[in-house]
Amino acid sequence: MAKAMEGDGAPVPQRLLAAATRLFAEQGYDRTSVQEIVEAAGVTKGALYHYFGSKEDLLQEVYARVLRLQQERLDAYANADAPIEQRLRDAAADVVVTTIDNLDDAAIFFRSMHHLSPEKNKQVRLERRRYHERFRALIEEGQRTGVFSPATPADLVVDYHFGSVHHLSTWYRPGGPLSRQEVADHLADLLLRALRP
Amino acid sequence: MAKAMEGDGAPVPQRLLAAATRLFAEQGYDRTSVQEIVEAAGVTKGALYHYFGSKEDLLQEVYARVLRLQQERLDAYANADAPIEQRLRDAAADVVVTTIDNLDDAAIFFRSMHHLSPEKNKQVRLERRRYHERFRALIEEGQRTGVFSPATPADLVVDYHFGSVHHLSTWYRPGGPLSRQEVADHLADLLLRALRP
C-alpha cells in the first residue's frame, strides 16, 4: 500500500534533505516545487516548514553538508605527514572521488548557488574561500620549495583544477569507460604534470 | 524623457536578445520574467511574441549565437598553418579571451542549459559535441606525433581545459589583477605544460 519514498524509515528532516537534493539536481532549484519535495519525502508541507524556514533553507543545508565534508577531507590530506607532491596529489584526487560520489550535490552547487539570498550566498562563499585557500597553500608551499614551477600564480592553478572538478557533473556518468578512481588519477596527474618545473 | 533601454536604436529582436542575455545572466532564466525582458528592451509583450515563439526560444537563440561564434573561431585556429603545439595553444587561449568577452553568455550556458526542452537541449548538445571533437582532434594529433604525452586520454584533457573555461564566469571579474590576455596565456600554458611528454 505504501508509496515509494525517500529513505522511508529515516527522520523527517533527513528524508526531506535527501528528496530535495535529488530533485534540485535533476530539475534545478526553481523548477522543483515544494509540493514535489514533500511528496517525494512522504510528508506534508506543514512538516517541511516545521523543520525548515523556507525552500531556500533547504538548499543552504545541502550546501552546508557538502562543504563541511569536503573541508574535513582536504584538511586531513593537506596536514598529512608526506612530501608536498604526495599531499597535493592525494588531495586533488580525493576531491574528484568525493565529487563523483556526490554528483547531485556538485550539480546543485554550480547551478543553483545564485539562487541563495545575498546573505546566505555570502556565507557559502566564505566557506568556499577557506577551502580554496587551504588548497592554494599547498601549491604555494611546493612553489616555494622548488618542487612546483612558479610560472603560474597559485590562485589560478586552484581555479584551473576546480574548474575541472565542477565540470564533472556535466560529463561524468557512472558506468562510463573510466572508473571514478581512474578519472581522479588522471586529473590529479594532469595537475601535477602542469606544475612540473 | 525616454527611459534608458537596451540598445535603443537597434532592431527589436536584437534589443530583446540583448536584454534577455543580460537578465538571464544576472538573475537566471527562471527568475527572469517575460515582463522584465520586454521592459528592459522597451517593447511590449506582444512584440516579443511576434518575433519569438516562447521564452525558451529566446534562450536558445542566446546559445545558438555564442556556439556559432566559438565554433568559427576554433575552426580558424585549428586549421591554421602552424605546428600543432602552436595551434593548440592559440585555440586554448582564444576560447578564454572570447569567454571573458562574453561572460554573460558563459554564465547562462553553464547554469541554464537544463532549462531547455529535451529536443532543444539535444540540438545544443550536438553542436557542443562538434566543438569538443574538433578540439580533441588537435590533442590527438599532437599525441600521435609524439609532441604531447599520451598519458591522459584526449577526451579527459578536453574536459580538463573546458572545465576551467566554464569556471571563469564564477571567479573572473574585469578590473581584477589579471587582464583577460594574461589569464588566457596562463591557462593555455598550464594545458601545454600538462601535455609535455
Next chain:
Amino acid sequence: MAKAMEGDGAPVPQRLLAAATRLFAEQGYDRTSVQEIVEAAGVTKGALYHYFGSKEDLLQEVYARVLRLQQERLDAYANADAPIEQRLRDAAADVVVTTIDNLDDAAIFFRSMHHLSPEKNKQVRLERRRYHERFRALIEEGQRTGVFSPATPADLVVDYHFGSVHHLSTWYRPGGPLSRQEVADHLADLLLRALRP
C-alpha cells in the same frame, strides 16, 4: 446562465472595487480572500492583479475615494456664504448623511485602517488630518467671534463629533426608527448645543 455579479456591465476595476468594498465591510479585510473578491466581481485573479498591485492597493483605493468625496463636500459647506453657526451645522449634518449613505466605507475605515502598510497608512492619515483641520478651523472661527463657547479646545470638539460619526456604522441600520436626515439633524444639534456659550 450568468451568475449574479457586482455591476455586471461596468468596467472591471469598478466591479472589483465595488465587490471589495462590500466584502471588506461585511467580513473585514483579513477575512476576505482575493478569491472571494474576484468571484463576486465575476473576473479572474489575474485580472485583479492586472489592475491592482495587491489586495492592499484595493483597500487604499476604497479609502482614497471616500476621502476625496468627503473633503470636497466639507470644503463646499465650510466656504459657503453664511453665518458660522449655519456653516458648521450644515457641515456637521452633511458628514452624517454622507456617512450613512456609505456605511460600508465607514465600517471599513474604522476597522481596517491599521491593515495598511506604514507608508500607505501615513498617506491616509495625512489626508484625514487635512479634513480634521478644515473642520477645526470652523469651530475656532466661531470661538474667536464669540459665537461658540471657548471652554473646550477645538481639537477635542472635532474628535467628539467625529467619534459619533465613526460610531454610526456600529449602530445605525437603514429602516430603523430614525431617517438619516433625522439622525444628522440630532447629531448636529447636539454639537451646536454643546458649543453654546
Next chain:
Amino acid sequence: MAKAMEGDGAPVPQRLLAAATRLFAEQGYDRTSVQEIVEAAGVTKGALYHYFGSKEDLLQEVYARVLRLQQERLDAYANADAPIEQRLRDAAADVVVTTIDNLDDAAIFFRSMHHLSPEKNKQVRLERRRYHERFRALIEEGQRTGVFSPATPADLVVDYHFGSVHHLSTWYRPGGPLSRQEVADHLADLLLRALRP
C-alpha cells in the same frame, strides 16, 4: 539568561491574556498568530490549548474582562447618592478615564468584535446592551425631571457620547498635551452642555 516575557511570574492563563491583549491591539486579531502569543507569554502551544479552547476564546475573555469592569464602575456611579447631573457627569468622565487606562482593550473592542463567532458576538452585544441601557436610564431620568433637555432621544445621546469614547483609541496618546483627567472632564462637560435645556 531568560528572555523578557509577559508577566513572568504570573499564572499561565493571565500571562496568555496579557500577551494576547497587547498583540491583538498592536496588530489586530487576524494578524496575530497563536505562535506569537505563546512566545510572548513564554509558554508552548499545548499550554494555551490546555487553558483556552481556541484563539477566539482568548478574544472573548479579553472582552468579558473589560465589560465586567466597566459595568461595575457604571453601576457604582449611577447608583450613588447624588443629583442626577452629578451622577451622569461622574459616570461619563469615569468611562473616559477607564478607557484611557485600557486603551488596548478599547482598540480591540472596536476593531475586532466582528471576528467573534455569531453566538459569542451575540453574548457580547447583550452585555454591551445592558451597559448602554443603564447609561441611557440616567439621561432619561434627567430628561423626565427637567434637568436635561428632552430635545434629543436619549438613545442617540448615549451613542453620541460613546462614539467619542470609542474614538479615543484612535487619537489619544499618553504623554500628549492633555492628561486623561482633563480629557475626561472636557468630554463630560461637552455632554452636559449639550444636554442643557
Next chain:
DNA sequence: TATGAATGAGAGTTCATTCAT
C-alpha cells in the same frame, strides 16, 4: 507590426488545531 487585458494553473508560505507522549 504591435498592443495590453485577461487567463488559469500553480507557486511558496502560514496557521489554528490535534494528538501521542
Next chain:
DNA sequence: AATGAATGAACTCTCATTCAT
C-alpha cells in the same frame, strides 16, 4: 499540566501565453 511534531486547507501573488483589436 504540558510538549511540539505534524496536519491540511487556505492564503496572496506570479507568470507565460493568448487574442481581439
